[in-house]
Amino acid sequence: MIITHRGKGASVLDYVIIAASTFRDIADSSSVPFLRTVAAVSISISTTVQSVKSNKEECTRMVSHIEELLSAIPKLYFNESDVSPTTLHNIGRFADTLQKIHTFVNAQQNTSILKQLFRQSANTALLEECNSGLRHALDVFGVFEFVKLLSSF
Numbered sequence: 001m002i003i004t005h006r007g008k009g010a011s012v013l014d015y016v017i018i019a020a021s022t023f024r025d026i027a028d029s030s031s032v033p034f035l036r037t038v039a040a041v042s043i044s045i046s047t048t049v050q051s052v053k054s055n056k057e058e059c060t061r062m063v064s065h066i067e068e069l070l071s072a073i074p075k076l077y078f079n080e081s082d083v084s085p086t087t088l089h090n091i092g093r094f095a096d097t098l099q100k101i102h103t104f105v106n107a108q109q110n111t112s113i114l115k116q117l118f119r120q121s122a123n124t125a126l127l128e129e130c131n132s133g134l135r136h137a138l139d140v141f142g143v144f145e146f147v148k149l150l151s152s153f
Contacts, residue, residue, distance in 0.1 A: 012064045012067060013060075016063050016064075016067040019070035020039055020066075020070055021043070022070075023035070023042065024036070024040070024043065033092070034092045034094075038091065038098060041095065042066055042070060044102055045098065046063060048109065049105055052108040052109055053108060054108045054116060056108075059105050059108060062101055062104075062134060066098070069138065073091070073141055090137070090141065097129075097136075100130050100133060104123065104126045104130055107119065107123060
């Protein structure tokens with residue numbers, strides 16, 4: 001099931017691919033560390049999610065949050081000279097979270113029921129790490145406040 005939002009017939013995957021491609025273009029013209037990693041892993045996740053067999057809703061929900069973050073980060077940090085060490089740390093932490101999400105999403109492809117049973121506790125722990133990392137990124141990059149601000153208009 002692909003969640004549709006924002007436009008008729010457009011899916012979350014469509015938006016994350018566009019956001020990740022745009023983010024890659026920004027990263028290519030920037031000297032800010034981790035941006036290229038964030039872009040590359042986001043593109044890989046969006047491609048991989050299309051063939052996920054199990055936990056599809058969870059994967060799609062995470063992709064939706066990734067799209068929100070990829071859209072918000074450039075708006076918040078447009079001027080490279082304003083990127084603080086704390087912000088760099090948070091971008092690096094987001095890149096780490098994306099790599100964990102990538103690992104989780106890869107594990108959901110073509111997974112047999114037997115493999116799912118053996119990996120259930122590891123997948124549950126990894127999913128919690130992914131969700132915790134996304135919550136942190138959404139909080140530190142102000143996505144929740146940004147969405148509230150936009151919805152007040």
